[in-house]
Amino acid sequence: MIVTRREAILGGVAGATLTATPALSATSLPSKRPAVGARRFTSRAVEREIARVSAKIGDPKLRWMFANCYPNTLDTTVRLTTVDGAPDAFVITGDIPCLWLRDSSAQMTPYLHLAREDAPLRQVFHGLIARQARSILIDPYANAFMEDPTAKTDLSWSLSDKTDMKPGVAERKWEIDSLCYPMRLAHGYWQATRDRAPFDARWAEAARLSIATFRVQQRKDGPGPYSFLRKSDRNIETMPLDGYGNPSRPVGLIHCGFRPSDDACLYPFLIPSNLFAVTALRELAVVAQGARGDAALAQDATALADEVARALAEHGRMRLRDGSEVWAYEVDGFGNAIFMDDANVPSLSGLGYLGCVPANDPLWQRTQAAAWSPANPYFFRGKACEGIGGPHVGLRQIWPMSLIVRGLSSDDPATIRACLKTLRDTDAGTGFMHETFDQDDPAQFTRSWFAWANGLFGELIVHVANTRPALLEGTL
Template sequence: MPAFTVLNGNIQTRRARVLAITLVIIVFLFFFNNSRLSDRTYLASTPITQSSNINGGTKQPPQANQDKDKELPIAHGEPDASADKLKADADGQDSYRNKDGELAKQPADASRSPGSSASSSASSSSSSAESKAPSSSSSAAAAAAQPPSPPPPPPSSEPCPSFENWMRTRPGPASEGKRKFPLNRPRPECRTFHSPAMESLITRMKSVIKDPDLYRLFENAYPMTLDSMVKWRGYANASTDASSDMELTYVITGDIDAMWLRDSASQVYSYLPLLEASDDKDSLASLWRGLINAHSRYIVISPYCHAFQPPPESGIRPTHNGAYVHNHPMPAYDPEKVFDCKWELDSLASFLQLSVAYAEKTGDWRFFGRHAWVDAVEAAVDAAGAMRLGTYSKDGKVEKSAWTFTGWTNRGSETLTNDGLGNPIRENGMVRTAFRPSDDACIFQFLVPANMMWAKYLESASEIMAKLDGDRARNLTAAMREQAFGIRQGIDRDAIVYRPGYGDIFAYEVDGFGGANLMDDANVPSLLAMPLWDFTRSKFKLPAGKRDYAEVYRNTRKYVLSDDNSYFMRGPVISAVGGPHVGPGKAWPMAAVIAAMTAYDPISGVKDVEKEVEEQLRMVLDSTAGTGVLHESVNSWKESDWTRAWFGWANGLFGELVLKMEAEEKKKGGKGLLAKDWQGDASASTSPAAPPPSR
């Protein structure tokens, strides 16, 4: 009996200890899962005052948190607590792979109407300069022919849902074509930025695009970033920056509440046709300047990082990213400022592209001499310059790399070999980059399209720098042009490879030792997209004996759009370039849009441009699974299997394509694909499933 009593007591004690430990673990996990990176109090925000409606209607919503009681930094940037998932990943899951299948399952409700394009066109007033459509998209006669827009409907008393939840309701009215696309634009009072120029354009394009489904896709897609992704705009705090008139803009990538340099630049760049010079704080020009300033600040902080947290002035708390725990870039980064850190050269190139576009369109050169733009360019040029160093010195010693990266992961594309160095490269003038624009690790780190884009915009941005005063600007101008010339030399020497059946083509990646990765990826910059930044022409010094890059591009294009490209996805739903980010079988509609846009450039060598554009456009139109937006990727054999519906980058590119089509069709008297009926099935003559060229 005594022995039994002791034994029984020990068992009870052990059970109590186990229960206590289990309870502690549960409590710890609960608080850890619901915690944020920091609860620190931010400096007082200085939001831009929003303009009221010209008719006394709704005001533009605040550009910071738009949710009730301002409890969480959700607004339109991230699914709220009722959504079926939170993106980005305390468990290390890849949010890009998520899919909201219920979007495709719910029928459109024609009785539901958040307001037509006409009614929403008067949702806010801005500067008079921006209130008219640009000359490239309209004329005075066309504008005069348009009836005046009716006043907007009164604002709803209902709170603004997250954009993903809004799309799940399939708001109406449905388009009148066979596809029955919903009208996904948020209610006017829920949109994150109001551009009268955009509303005028959407209204005008209804008379240009005759097919109701194609028009609805344009109506949903082109304004998506302005409608739902401009999460905050305001001014820098005077206590932390040289002056308090430094505009700031925070643009999220969609379903992930963080700002990618490349994505945000590309999303806003799509609105270049609408950009006009303006000092108005509610103009598109102000939004553009704010984004350049935000990029400048981030690049100075961490030039090797690619995605960033909200500005502290916004009052939006940083988003937790589980990657901070299992990724180890060196130098390390501050997770309250940086969301994720992968060295992607195209991020810096996109910053310069955004800067050059603003300067050339507005003529506002003085802007670049203020605030932090020169500091950012210097940081970017220095960071890229440090990564031109080869793996080995002349005497064979391993050189110290300015940046390394290792990750604890089950995906090979999420870490680098050789303890974070990546595969060796031989110095040739090009810039080594660890990750592609898809955020996947490079195999050979001289990523050719990223180097092309960086070289081109170094040259273009050097013209801005040359207009600024001082020795620093002059020295930077020379350094930018020298680096661009060195990159062009390296591309000419190592990046052109002979491929049987095609001739000389551009490799996607090279290492300087003779290694080459022959493929292309859907994400821009890509080999297919090269004409978009006009790499083949330059007013600056070019390598001696430069090859005929136009011919090399034509050969490359044929290769990229064939089965010989290991990441060209072919199927009855859509045939387009994909990539390893979401894997084999998933084509990216973005790549089909790029194929259509570049077909208009003479360098493409496309003989029947209208046929090529028609093929690509039909695939995009027929691969939305009834959602009325472009997805990140679509299964080439199953339309309902897709990733990411809230993807501003691809949708903005689609809008660019439609405006490009209109401009080209005007040259031919206005008849063309935009006047076409797209309700019939694709004919065999337009099928993209032709066999690859014989070898």
């Protein structure tokens, strides 16, 4: 197995005792879920959803994988307690016992449509929205946080970082999407439940700080307060030029230090994340107005979204060697741009899934097609399958996340079916998704406990069951 810098806790699902569920006990595929008493949180609505969707899946292995993966966040990563009498949900990313704003939001997204019918599940959402707000107020530039807000980081790779590390911060890599994902989660929860309870004054304060941070990182008046340096033999772990990043020209786009992969940007304007910021800010405005009647917050979010959208229209595109116009991956405002894609979302190929572009938008369709081609230096094709990776783990390493997002973004039955079959056949017999696997040998993989990928796979299966159930009939 390949080991990345995220060296902690690779192995089985938290060492949990495994037991077969009744639905699978008669087969050769025993459940990989923790025993009922060892699960961190159980939702009756989620259990019903597992049964409902499983009944639609004809392929035994795919059904087994769905039942393992879909509840993985609740089974293994949620720590639900209280703070000042209110729910607090600390959702770890899996094999690293810290909360990533991005991962925790994405991990809970597959359960949003069930929250209205399950009051205990709503408490988890209340607790996570509150925890994210408190975390943002600790430091809006941080991407990951400790469970104890007074504790110093214990992540080995963060101990000597040269940046303004605060108590409660696990890692301080400035990533636009770290602030976008809580906005997206809040909007998804509001749309699903119309429950105003989580959107209190503290939530609004964190939202205002998020907008203010985006504005500072437009860098119209200088580089701003954020810088980051790390001693490493990998250039993607640190930022150049004294930790402030490569040069840029202020054009209205938001600077980004690191990509959603936690890898440093080459050019400071990461286009997928800026597009995500536009969408997330508009979603924030909906929640601010609808849940709080806060017209000022809604107007502030909308104004910034409009400004960034105009800058994207002017500076966010490029032409490939064949002359086709696509969204760039990163630009610097001087006219320089690179085209690539990285499997971590937001990605160029994930813009349709996130709702940043219409699924039938010609510009995005061209961009996605290029990302799934040799025009993308991180598109890999091997004996096992083809897919998108990224610099984080290295060449030849395909991320299941890229296949899942492709399936979620496609309206072509053949493409969706191919993604499902590949995902079924590249789990190395574990019943779970991984961070990456080798293009020729899926038995060589990273991260055996990666809850975001597991939940995203479950989200795909639920989506297919609801929209194209015929694709799940029979064996793939």
